[in-house]
């Protein structure tokens with residue numbers, strides 16, 4: 001991790017900001033936060049962060065009028081902002097979604113290389129071919145896809161509204177293609193009974209939660225409610241008291257009467273859960289089966305790439321900007337905006 005000193009040397013603008021602020025007498029983390037706050041003001045920028053990024057970034061986003069949310073809320077918030085620049089702390093498809101919805105804004109990311117296994121395993125050319133072979137089907141893609149994949153979809157959805165949207169399409173006799181998350185697809189299919197052709201990809205984090213170990217943990221904590229993100233496998237979902245998107249799980253933690261929760265999603269969500277329900281006890285769902293040595297890998301490696309250092313660097317580097325060609329952006333806007341309009345009618 002770079003020191004504040006090396007950041008100052010690397011980026012003279014930062015020195016300028018520090019010189020104007022003789023009050024920099026905090027420890028290094030707080031100094032970095034002060035630098036970020038000044039840079040946000042200088043560049044008319046807001047941070048939009050996902051629940052799975054480091055809690056320092058979530059904290060600074062909230063302290064500076066930015067936002068911490070799931071991908072649907074991140075997209076909505078970004079589109080409503082008057083700031084000319086958005087710093088999207090998350091993974092690449094989130095930055096692209098922000099650009100799709102706000103093409104006039106400058107979208108920068110702390111780490112442009114932060115990917116998502118769902119996005120990576122749904123390449124545009126292959127998916128286009130798959131759609132071509134199933135032309136009678138409406139194409140519904142999860143938000144965790146590239147802008148090019150969104151551009152050939154009829155609908156984009158996030159986990160918070162996926163069941164409702166598929167229910168709606170199914171009630172209108174639509175047959176569907178679902179991509180890319182097979183676990184979420186199978187879960188939606190089991191709830192809605194819709195006719196869905198499901199792409200074969202999964203989230204490397206949620207794939208790791210193990211049902212046998214989860215049962216054992218539940219036996220040891222009988223009073224705990226189990227909260228599960230639907231990107232997990234069906235046998236883990238079957239053990240859940242609540243299945244939902246990150247926002248829905250945070251709400252459940254606050255609203256359910258249980259004092260204790262076993263949580264099967266990225267463990268950085270604990271920051272928000274603790275803030276909204278400080279009296280609750282949170283336990284990570286086990287990610288290892290019998291005999292495995294790793295008991296706690298519930299954190300996305302790409303989300304983990306975001307930190308205060310690369311957030312500062314992002315202001316100064318031309319490499320951290322998201323660009324999408326106009327044709328792709330316009331097509332992807334249609335399918336993504338349909339999700340936002342559909343979600344409005346649910347509230």
Ligand code: SF4
Nearest residue numbers: 116117203204205300
């Ligand atoms: S947690 Fe899974 S779905 Fe979310 S960004 Fe990481 S790999 Fe993708």
